[in-house]
Amino acid sequence: AAPDVMVEPLFWLDQQTIHRYAEVGCGFGFGLDFAREALGWTVQGYDPSPAAEAGREQLGLPITLDYLGPETLRGVAPYDLILASEVIEHLPDPHALLTALAPAITPSGWLILTTPNAAGIHPTATPATLLLLLTPGYHLVLYSAASLRRLLEDHGFGHHYLRETATTLTIVASRQPFAANPEAVLDRDLYRTYLQRRLATVDPDQS
Numbered sequence: 001a002a003p004d005v006m007v008e009p010l011f012w013l014d015q016q017t018i019h020r021y022a023e024v025g026c027g028f029g030f031g032l033d034f035a036r037e038a039l040g041w042t043v044q045g046y047d048p049s050p051a052a053e054a055g056r057e058q059l060g061l062p063i064t065l066d067y068l069g070p071e072t073l074r075g076v077a078p079y080d081l082i083l084a085s086e087v088i089e090h091l092p093d094p095h096a097l098l099t100a101l102a103p104a105i106t107p108s109g110w111l112i113l114t115t116p117n118a119a120g121i122h123p124t125a126t127p128a129t130l131l132l133l134l135t136p137g138y139h140l141v142l143y144s145a146a147s148l149r150r151l152l153e154d155h156g157f158g159h160h161y162l163r164e165t166a167t168t169l170t171i172v173a174s175r176q177p178f179a180a181n182p183e184a185v186l187d188r189d190l191y192r193t194y195l196q197r198r199l200a201t202v203d204p205d206q207s
Contacts, residue, residue: 085113
């Protein structure tokens with residue numbers, strides 16, 4: 001499940017300023033659970049999948065088993081940080097998601113997106129890389145670093161930090177200037193402590 005990879009971008013920001021955190025497409029909810037248990041944040045997930053339903057039950061997480069949108073956000077206070085990891089490439093209209101997300105984030109809050117890097121698609125790319133990036137039938141829209149920045153700027157997120165690898169783009173964005181460290185890495189000691197504490201709560205007969 002690689003929850004360590006999921007939560008590493010959370011360490012780019014000053015965690016003391018974050019109290020309310022949401023994930024769109026949270027899956028089983030490992031990232032939400034880490035944010036709640038290790039960082040002390042109030043968390044909320046949005047995902048209609050069976051994996052999310054299982055995580056809600058087994059981890060006791062507040063996950064709305066539906067897509068994020070005006071209906072699911074009605075009456076919900078804005079979040080300090082929203083993460084949508086590997087989501088926008090599956091949507092026929094990513095602008096609709098950003099339209100829904102923008103008012104759900106505090107004026108000084110952040111949005112983190114991760115998505116495949118369209119720059120990795122070229123004639124010399126390996127078949128394995130192309131399959132990962134294209135995922136025919138599932139990936140509908142692919143972004144370069146420039147087009148991902150433009151998407152966010154079109155929705156008012158004019159300040160951002162981006163980390164680019166051969167296959168993945170990770171961007172943290174806000175409406176206001178902010179300090180971030182895209183080179184920051186996961187606190188491994190905190191992560192191990194979280195895993196040990198979580199393991200102690202697991203019934204081995206249900207594993």
